[in-house]
Amino acid sequence: MSWRAEPIAAGVGAAEWWMEEWVRLSAFAYRNLIMARRNVFFLFELTFWPGVAMVSHGLLTRFLDLTPQMTAFILVGTIALSAVQVCQLDVAYAVLFDIWSKSMKHQFLTPVRIHHLALGSWVVGVGRGVIVWALMALIGGRAFGFDFLGAGGMRVALFLLGCFLTALVIGLLVCALVLLWGTRAETSAWAAVNFFVMLSGIYYPVSVLPGWVQTISAGIPLTYFLDGIRAGYGFPPRFAHPFAIGFALSLLYAVLAHWALAAAVTRSRRTGLLLKLSE
Amino acid sequence: MPASPFAVEAHDLAKTFRSGWLRRRETPALRGASLQVERGAIFGLLGPNGAGKTTLLSILATLLLPDRGSATILGHDVVREAFAIRRRLNMASGNASFVWSLRPAEVLAFYGRLYGLHGRTLRARVAELLDRFELTPHLKTEYNELSTGLKQRLALAKALLNRPEVLFLDEPTLGLDPDVSIRIRAQIAELRRREGTTIILTTHYMREADELCDRIAFIKGGRILAEGSPDELKRQIRIGDVVALRLDPAAPAGLADLAGVLQVQARGDRIDCTVDSAEKRLSEILRWLVEQNVVIRDCQVREPELEEVFVELAR
Numbered sequence: 001m002s003w004r005a006e007p008i009a010a011g012v013g014a015a016e017w018w019m020e021e022w023v024r025l026s027a028f029a030y031r032n033l034i035m036a037r038r039n040v041f042f043l044f045e046l047t048f049w050p051g052v053a054m055v056s057h058g059l060l061t062r063f064l065d066l067t068p069q070m071t072a073f074i075l076v077g078t079i080a081l082s083a084v085q086v087c088q089l090d091v092a093y094a095v096l097f098d099i100w101s102k103s104m105k106h107q108f109l110t111p112v113r114i115h116h117l118a119l120g121s122w123v124v125g126v127g128r129g130v131i132v133w134a135l136m137a138l139i140g141g142r143a144f145g146f147d148f149l150g151a152g153g154m155r156v157a158l159f160l161l162g163c164f165l166t167a168l169v170i171g172l173l174v175c176a177l178v179l180l181w182g183t184r185a186e187t188s189a190w191a192a193v194n195f196f197v198m199l200s201g202i203y204y205p206v207s208v209l210p211g212w213v214q215t216i217s218a219g220i221p222l223t224y225f226l227d228g229i230r231a232g233y234g235f236p237p238r239f240a241h242p243f244a245i246g247f248a249l250s251l252l253y254a255v256l257a258h259w260a261l262a263a264a265v266t267r268s269r270r271t272g273l274l275l276k277l278s279e
Numbered sequence: 280m281p282a283s284p285f286a287v288e289a290h291d292l293a294k295t296f297r298s299g300w301l302r303r304r305e306t307p308a309l310r311g312a313s314l315q316v317e318r319g320a321i322f323g324l325l326g327p328n329g330a331g332k333t334t335l336l337s338i339l340a341t342l343l344l345p346d347r348g349s350a351t352i353l354g355h356d357v358v359r360e361a362f363a364i365r366r367r368l369n370m371a372s373g374n375a376s377f378v379w380s381l382r383p384a385e386v387l388a389f390y391g392r393l394y395g396l397h398g399r400t401l402r403a404r405v406a407e408l409l410d411r412f413e414l415t416p417h418l419k420t421e422y423n424e425l426s427t428g429l430k431q432r433l434a435l436a437k438a439l440l441n442r443p444e445v446l447f448l449d450e451p452t453l454g455l456d457p458d459v460s461i462r463i464r465a466q467i468a469e470l471r472r473r474e475g476t477t478i479i480l481t482t483h484y485m486r487e488a489d490e491l492c493d494r495i496a497f498i499k500g501g502r503i504l505a506e507g508s509p510d511e512l513k514r515q516i517r518i519g520d521v522v523a524l525r526l527d528p529a530a531p532a533g534l535a536d537l538a539g540v541l542q543v544q545a546r547g548d549r550i551d552c553t554v555d556s557a558e559k560r561l562s563e564i565l566r567w568l569v570e571q572n573v574v575i576r577d578c579q580v581r582e583p584e585l586e587e588v589f590v591e592l593a594r
Binding site for chain 2: 027098278
């Protein structure tokens, strides 16, 4: 599987080529949606864990008697973690479903490309991420008086898009790790997000982190998206143009993660792991 | 340039699997395998476990990269032009598995989309395959709850979604009941007859290979030891013909010492006498038995079974 787009074959019209691209991409969305409908653990991902996180963090802000502004600071982080987690899992499922069902080789036997797999599953992840956000914003608003839209509609939209792009990058990296090390790397699907959000100032400003960690934080897009939305709640931004920097970094990492996954697929064809994951 | 008569050509393919971090282990799976398969033929790959059959098939199916050698499918290189090949080939394995929660039509629709099928074409193809493999009564059953035979039929249906010109079948009847195996074999033969599909199959069942395959290659230790039609192989291996006798009295002493007699196996009043050539030795054996006052109640000559050729080669 290469990362390059397939050239339009002789005799195949551009419209037909685009249609095939869309259809391949939609295959992964189709499968993720069916799985989400039939498996109860998807419902937990969507409602239970985000609900628990929002309620427990909301109660914590009450116990600490935080101002509405500080409450927003914490709860924005809570929402970011849940939205990124849910969305990146959907991307990782594009590979994990095949690993769990030992059907990996069938997928890679077809003329499918990395971008079909990534974007198809990401679209469902975005949909589920929006549901998580809406649910958490509702709980936050009703139970703790937290107005998520108080930061401004455009800012919220940019923040969510940034979270979902971060999720795409993390999801692709998880897929690459799983194809490099097999089921041993499976736990990275759940662990990776927590590691990145910890470094990007999830419940605290990055300024409280040690200097060298702040350097790493500056390389993580979510740091900028959190900075950008918190500015909407009155916190002075640490970075100039945080959303622009965040999106630039996200796009760069998306290309690199795409390349890393393509390289991992090629390596697994060389080592035979692709077949082992189907046995 | 005229199209090659061969759908599959492999030359000197080699593959070694490496594992372990500290203690590096190397397992050679293929050590220079070459073969040619004509368009529209059914080609059998036979060999003991670990012989390299699945490795060879996987390289040809673009799932595995060879360490050495080259191979083309329908004129496309399996390493450099994998994407072009994948549109035109497909594969089904005896131990195939799909995502547990999907129902048969959903499995086919998912893979159909990956092949670029959509809309009415996809729906018609899925319905046709469900009908052909008698899966329609199981539309509401999730994959996990299907029986082994149904799973196998679904794997075959999936393998035909893109109307492949080249089809790889890895142990397609593994672990199936005899009646299901017979139906699957009939479907494989029908596929070649109706659509001219080139089929390469691996199997442990010699009868299956004998019945289906135009040509067979015996593979062992990563090398192809012999290749030919089932009849050619039986002659080529020279394990002789079997003269099956029913005698009274049974098993006269001295039969094994006759010229050309390779082996005598007695079971009650029946004797299987393996000779180098039945045509040359039959009259001598019968004459000798008459001279020994032995009554010959039955006499049949048969060629060796493919299984016996397999055992001989696998030794």
